[in-house]
Amino acid sequence: EDQVTQSPEALRLQEGESSSLNCSYTVSGLRGLFWYRQDPGKGPEFLFTLYSAGEEKEKERLKATLTKKESFLHITAPKPEDSATYLCAALPSNDYKLSFGAGTTVTVRA
Amino acid sequence: DAGVTQSPTHLIKTRGQHVTLRCSPISGHKSVSWYQQVLGQGPQFIFQYYEKEERGRGNFPDRFSARQFPNYSSELNVNALLLGDSALYLCASSPPDGNEQFFGPGTRLTVL
Numbered sequence: 001e002d003q004v005t006q007s008p009e010a011l012r013l014q015e016g017e018s019s020s021l022n023c024s025y026t027v028s029g030l031r032g033l034f035w036y037r038q039d040p041g042k043g044p045e046f047l048f049t050l051y052s053a054g055e056e057k058e059k060e061r062l063k064a065t066l067t068k069k070e071s072f073l074h075i076t077a078p079k080p081e082d083s084a085t086y087l088c089a090a091l092p093s094n095d096y097k098l099s100f101g102a103g104t105t106v107t108v109r110a
Numbered sequence: 111d112a113g114v115t116q117s118p119t120h121l122i123k124t125r126g127q128h129v130t131l132r133c134s135p136i137s138g139h140k141s142v143s144w145y146q147q148v149l150g151q152g153p154q155f156i157f158q159y160y161e162k163e164e165r166g167r168g169n170f171p172d173r174f175s176a177r178q179f180p181n182y183s184s185e186l187n188v189n190a191l192l193l194g195d196s197a198l199y200l201c202a203s204s205p206p207d208g209n210e211q212f213f214g215p216g217t218r219l220t221v222l
Binding site for chain 1: 114143145150151152153154155158160165166168198200202208209210211212213214215216218
């Protein structure tokens with residue numbers, strides 16, 4: 001069965017303190033690995049898609065990377081507005097079901 | 111450009127009732143997916159529809175059903191509501207040439 005596990009569950013950072021979030025996935029052939037940002041009570045906001053090991057994508061202070069078993073979301077010099085829950089999701093090659101992890105809740109203190 | 115829209119925003123029902131949630135995809139998107147998200151967890155896949163046909167179904171009971179209309183909007187129906195159906199229901203649409211799913215703001219369903 002497809003499985004996505006995120007760690008840590010929660011991360012508290014000081015403004016400017018860089019860190020990384022982990023997403024481990026087990027799917028039947030990976031069609032795509034997705035990162036989303038979700039603010040409380042709102043729908044997930046699309047951030048990145050990664051398709052193959054070694055691929056990297058960047059957006060402002062965020063950078064996502066992909067290996068054959070994991071993906072990392074690096075947050076460089078975070079600001080309080082980066083506080084949110086970050087969700088990782090995997091799409092298998094033989095299905096249309098997107099499997100999500102439980103998310104990492106990031107809190108950035110000024 | 112308008113994003114995915116969902117209605118209603120909030121809904122309160124009692125056990126045993128049924129509910130209909132609505133979703134309009136981004137213009138040009140033909141695929142719509144539905145997810146259930148309970149507090150503290152990631153979204154769980156319920157259905158995906160493409161060109162009015164069901165293309166995928168998650169591990170949800172038959173009380174959950176959906177359909178897609180010719181204009182690509184979609185409805186999610188839940189019968190015989192249980193307390194455990196209380197959740198944020200999310201709709202997402204995908205472009206014809208991509209795998210990304212773009213989410214709406216969700217409908218918060220509370221079952222009393």
